[in-house]
Amino acid sequence: MIARQLKALMWKDLRVNRLIIVFYFIGAAILTGAAIIILYCILPAPGQPNAPYRSTTQYFGETFTLLMGLTCLMAAMLGANSASAERVDRSDAFLAYLPPSRRLVLFSRLAAGLGLTLGLAAFNLLLIALTYSIGDQHPSRYELRGVESFLVAAWVLFAVSWGAAACIGSSVAIGMVIGLLFPGMLWMSFMNTGWLWGLHGDLAYVTCEAAEVGLGLVALACGYVVAMKRQNSL
């Protein structure tokens, strides 16, 4: 019975978040299109003496690494939307008087949101991997560290947005929190890769990443507890 309920709840939660996924793919298509236009119409061809890129593989590899920024933004939106969308439109109240337990409802929201975030990150990684597998070049260590930092940032953004959205009542305030969090986390990721790792080596870098993962876990747990205790809006 619980499996059947979970299936239905997950279906509903995936549908609740579907617009964010559509935005992501539109954003990815725009970024890729812009990258193609810039490469072939504006920049000198790769390999030429004044060209900033050695090869098209490197150019698209870095473009898709930048796409991780959009993945991070979507992770933040998925976190906030999973925790608050049904509370804001009050459909939470409909679910409250149906049989599934509050615990199962929250678990489904979390699983759907996290699953979609992982799906987007996997899609992004696939694009990077495909680019390098087709081309004649391997990603640099710096680039790999960058991807890793972005993945951690996506996790923290998802978790902190989930926690914030569970605690904050107003959708405007939630949007403001995400608006502040997103550039902050991206900046932290760049600092992590470029400064911490470059200057202080692996240990400092890994410590910082671990702290971010820990922060995400705490935010996720806090959001879950608050959402469990929050009275429904019926």
Next chain:
Amino acid sequence: MIEPTAEPAVEARGLTKRFGSKLAVGGLDLRIEKGTVFGFIGPNGAGKSTTIRMLMGLLPMNGGDATVMGIDVRQRPEAVRRCVGYVPEQHLIYRWMRVKEVLWFCRQLHEAWNESLARELCQQFELSGQTKVRHLSKGMLAKLALIIALAPEPELLILDEPMAGLDPIIREEFLETVLQSFCRGGRTIFFSTHMLGDIQRLADSVGIIHDGRLLVHGSVADLLSRTKRVRLALERDELPAELPQGVIRTWRNRRECVLTITDCDSQKVQHLEDAAQVRVVEVLDVGLEDIFKDYIKGQREAI
């Protein structure tokens, strides 16, 4: 007369809820027998919905305890929701879903679901599965909410002002469906509404709540037969010093006075007739709507 059964459908003892310093429901005792229709009436803000939400386990209670179909609400609120069909006043069904998706979704969440009943009701209400919930009118939304409540074939149906704002035709259709589809096989209805005519027609027992306190709780037939209005002609501009027990409201206009008396019998009328300078003009039967108004106004005027 309703025979008390061993296990009531709903039993609450000292049910209390506070919102900050405001007492929403204060020590409410309630017993609803299985297989009966209970009408729960009260003015806006009296505590009807709060009581229902506590009984459904949707709102934690500050005091007292309650069982619904023998299940302790505090201990097992989810088990209560499994055996109760609930139609709230506001139908907050997912607006982006289609009707068929809502019904599929609800079917997956319920252990028992009578699919043929759901289809039959959809046909009866001319509710198309392809229609999006956001495109349904208020009346159609209420009908969809009713299908969701009836299809799991619950033992208890709680209706919390589900027909507020609906036109009389849809209201009639709604009530007929409830009666035809639900009132078979000794199931119980807990019906909160402002439509007192519906309560008088359908309910076996009634509860009148005001300011979180239950003023009356008993059989509708008893309440109607034992509550009377007594019209008096006064010889002076004052009421008799001693009024009989059970006067719930006094209305006076110079030398005419109307008393609404509960548990009114010939002794009480005689008591009035014996009073000096008072003449009983007539004793009138009262409908549920007037009884309700007199209870509430009597309470307000007493303050």
